[in-house]
Amino acid sequence: MELVLALAIGVLAGSGIWLLLRPRTFQVIMGLSLVSYAVNLFIFGMGRLWTGRPPVIDASAPIDAAQYADPLPQALVLTAIVIGFATTALFLVVLLASRGFSGTDHVDGREPEA
Amino acid sequence: MMNALMMHLPVLPIAIPLMTGAALLLIGDGHRIGRNALSLLAVVAQLAVAVMLLFAADGRLGLNWIHDIGVYLPGDWPAPFGIVLVVDRLAAVMLCLSAVLGVLTLVFSLARWDRAGVHFLPLFQFLLMGLNGAFLTGDLFNLFVFFEVLLAASYGLILHGSGATRVRAGLRYIVVNLLASFLLLIGIALIYGVTGTLNMADLAMRAGSLATGDRQLYEAGAAILSVAFLVKAGAWPMNFWLAAGYGSAAAPVAAMFTIMTKVGIYALLRLGSLLLPTGAPAAFGLEWMFMIGIATLAFGAIGLMAAQQLERVVGYCVIVSSGTLLTTLGMPGVALTGPALFYLLSSVLATAAFYMLIEMVERTRVFGANVLAVTLDMFDLDDPHTENRSDDVVGVAIPAAMAFLGLAFVSCVLLVTGLPPLSGFVAKFSILSGAIAAANGNTPPLDAWLLMGGILISGLAGVVALSRTGVRVFWGSGDRTTPRLRLVEAVPVSALIALCIALAAFAGPVMGYLTSAAQSLDRPKDYVEAVRGAPSQRLPGYGVQP
Numbered sequence: 146m147e148l149v150l151a152l153a154i155g156v157l158a159g160s161g162i163w164l165l166l167r168p169r170t171f172q173v174i175m176g177l178s179l180v181s182y183a184v185n186l187f188i189f190g191m192g193r194l195w196t197g198r199p200p201v202i203d204a205s206a207p208i209d210a211a212q213y214a215d216p217l218p219q220a221l222v223l224t225a226i227v228i229g230f231a232t233t234a235l236f237l238v239v240l241l242a243s244r245g246f247s248g249t250d251h252v253d254g255r256e257p258e259a
Numbered sequence: 260m261m262n263a264l265m266m267h268l269p270v271l272p273i274a275i276p277l278m279t280g281a282a283l284l285l286i287g288d289g290h291r292i293g294r295n296a297l298s299l300l301a302v303v304a305q306l307a308v309a310v311m312l313l314f315a316a317d318g319r320l321g322l323n324w325i326h327d328i329g330v331y332l333p334g335d336w337p338a339p340f341g342i343v344l345v346v347d348r349l350a351a352v353m354l355c356l357s358a359v360l361g362v363l364t365l366v367f368s369l370a371r372w373d374r375a376g377v378h379f380l381p382l383f384q385f386l387l388m389g390l391n392g393a394f395l396t397g398d399l400f401n402l403f404v405f406f407e408v409l410l411a412a413s414y415g416l417i418l419h420g421s422g423a424t425r426v427r428a429g430l431r432y433i434v435v436n437l438l439a440s441f442l443l444l445i446g447i448a449l450i451y452g453v454t455g456t457l458n459m460a461d462l463a464m465r466a467g468s469l470a471t472g473d474r475q476l477y478e479a480g481a482a483i484l485s486v487a488f489l490v491k492a493g494a495w496p497m498n499f500w501l502a503a504g505y506g507s508a509a510a511p512v513a514a515m516f517t518i519m520t521k522v523g524i525y526a527l528l529r530l531g532s533l534l535l536p537t538g539a540p541a542a543f544g545l546e547w548m549f550m551i552g553i554a555t556l557a558f559g560a561i562g563l564m565a566a567q568q569l570e571r572v573v574g575y576c577v578i579v580s581s582g583t584l585l586t587t588l589g590m591p592g593v594a595l596t597g598p599a600l601f602y603l604l605s606s607v608l609a610t611a612a613f614y615m616l617i618e619m620v621e622r623t624r625v626f627g628a629n630v631l632a633v634t635l636d637m638f639d640l641d642d643p644h645t646e647n648r649s650d651d652v653v654g655v656a657i658p659a660a661m662a663f664l665g666l667a668f669v670s671c672v673l674l675v676t677g678l679p680p681l682s683g684f685v686a687k688f689s690i691l692s693g694a695i696a697a698a699n700g701n702t703p704p705l706d707a708w709l710l711m712g713g714i715l716i717s718g719l720a721g722v723v724a725l726s727r728t729g730v731r732v733f734w735g736s737g738d739r740t741t742p743r744l745r746l747v748e749a750v751p752v753s754a755l756i757a758l759c760i761a762l763a764a765f766a767g768p769v770m771g772y773l774t775s776a777a778q779s780l781d782r783p784k785d786y787v788e789a790v791r792g793a794p795s796q797r798l799p800g801y802g803v804q805p
Contacts, residue, residue, distance in 0.1 A: 165434070165438070170430070173434060177434070177437055177438070180441050181441060184441045184444050184448075187444075187445055188448040191448040191449065191451055191452035217451070218448070218451065218452075221400060221447075221451075225444055228407045228440075229441075231411065232407070232410075232414070232433075232437055232440070233437075235411065235415075236414075236433050236434070236437065239414070239418065239426060239429055239430055240430070242418070242421070242426045243427060243430050246422075246423035246426050246427075247423060247427070252430065253427075254423065254426075254427040
């Protein structure tokens with residue numbers, strides 16, 4: 146499971162960075178989204194990988210900390226998702242504004258001379 | 260009442276702008292006077308709170324803070340389980356600086372910039388909230404959250420007034436900062452993964468007792484974290500967006516942004532000082548910061564010489580100031596931290612005044628008058644002010660506008676380049692004398708000489724570039740109109756310059772305060788003890804009389 150997660154994060158981050166370096170604004174925003182997925186998975190992974198362990202304490206059963214997953218990374222990843230989503234949405238607006246002003250979707254605001 | 264106010268003093272710099280910003284969103288655009296009055300009231304209140312915290316952190320208000328470090332527990336959970344806000348001298352100084360800048364740039368923007376687009380006033384308040392929060396927070400994740408708050412507000416503000424140039428520069432600014440935020444998150448997650456804590460004080464304790472494998476991961480996390488801070492600080496090679504981004508922003512926004520690069524430096528200083536005793540990981544350690552600082556200085560100096568437009572020139576001044584700070588803070592020991600903080604205050608005030616000033620200067624000129632026609636073609640420069648030429652400024656014009664602009668320009672140049680007699684000189688002189696002392700002491704003398712050379716050469720580049728521009732702007736013949744300046748625009752610039760004069764005049768007490776701030780940074784134990792010993796606020800006897 147660790148290997149699969151690590152590979153997934155690596156593939157997402159790698160493709161994200163490649164897309165970020167591309168000249169079209171749409172590619173840049175897709176790249177940012179992929180990088181943010183990689184980061185979110187990474188944060189989640191930092192709470193260690195478990196199966197069948199809830200993060201919320203069940204008050205009716207005797208409490209054994211080893212039976213529970215670390216809730217903090219899950220809370221962090223929620224915050225990170227929300228913030229990442231909001232900033233990406235904002236970036237989308239800027240992207241459209243840039244397209245409107247320059248008439249091209251190149252990041253420099255003009256087509257490169259051939 | 261007074262006691263309750265004192266008890267909740269540390270949270271006010273965050274709470275005031277948050278509530279004001281929310282209220283401003285709800286009040287319709289029709290109530291212009293009410294909105295302006297509310298915004299002004301809020302920034303003045305923040306300034307008052309910041310000044311009180313400045314005295315409180317020096318132990319002069321009798322608040323019985325442990326080691327004069329104020330700790331506020333917003334959820335009343337003891338650290339490290341709940342989040343904490345921490346006020347020490349350094350944080351109080353930064354809060355004061357952001358509040359002063361907030362008041363003056365807001366006054367300047369009320370001349371007309373608040374109407375150049377929507378939601379200027381709420382975004383301005385949220386920017387202040389993010390800044391204050393980043394200075395106050397005592398844990399890593401809230402540092403990220405407040406960074407995002409201030410960045411989200413800055414994304415809105417950098418595009419304020421719209422226009423093709425702003426959108427193009429803003430696009431790059433946003434991409435770079437989003438990527439830096441992701442780096443910040445990776446670093447924070449990695450550090451949490453190995454140490455199990457996000458609280459900076461707790462981290463400072465646990466970082467020393469990590470197993471070897473964990474230690475390597477932790478150092479990698481800290482290195483990634485510091486790369487993110489360096490991007491925010493405008494360090495080479497991650498600062499290509501800075502000159503264009505700040506230069507194309509509206510003048511009051513650019514003036515406010517001059518403190519944003521210093522937030523990155525503040526974070527480096529804060530975490531660096533806390534983690535140093537446990538063997539700070541490489542990038543928070545000094546050698547790397549020093550070398551990056553030197554490279555930033557060189558980049559800034561070359562950029563200064565090459566820049567053609569006034570806004571770009573000031574942008575490179577901001578980069579030079581970041582480089583100077585990184586280099587100075589990269590020197591071992593705390594002897595240079597006090598002078599570096601003094602330089603930080605002086606350079607932020609000076610570059611902010613400069614950004615507001617050049618907007619007024621540009622009004623006198625026809626676009627492109629100071630740039631060779633060939634250069635215009637070659638670099639494909641656009642007129643950044645096409646959309647908002649300010650020929651239509653009405654209101655009480657101040658007399659002798661050109662004389663005022665010229666005098667203010669000279670003062671700004673003196674401040675930025677560090678020539679006597681203003682505070683820029685005091686700052687650079689104290690850095691240089693500290694460096695000479697360090698060269699005779701235990702530091703590698705090469706570093707000290709590099710620092711001195713870097714600061715002097717970048718200062719020289721600043722003098723050459725700025726006097727060249729000044730000659731073109733004020734003495735060059737050609738198309739020029741006598742500008743109409745309004746009092747609300749002239750007063751903030753004069754006030755910023757007057758503050759710098761005051762900094763030079765009262766250099767003794769100011770430097771004394773900053774030196775004790777630097778010395779308390781050198782005692783991270785105090786910080787840890789204050790945070791871990793923070794009493795619960797509900798107990799009687801703390802803050803309220805039993």
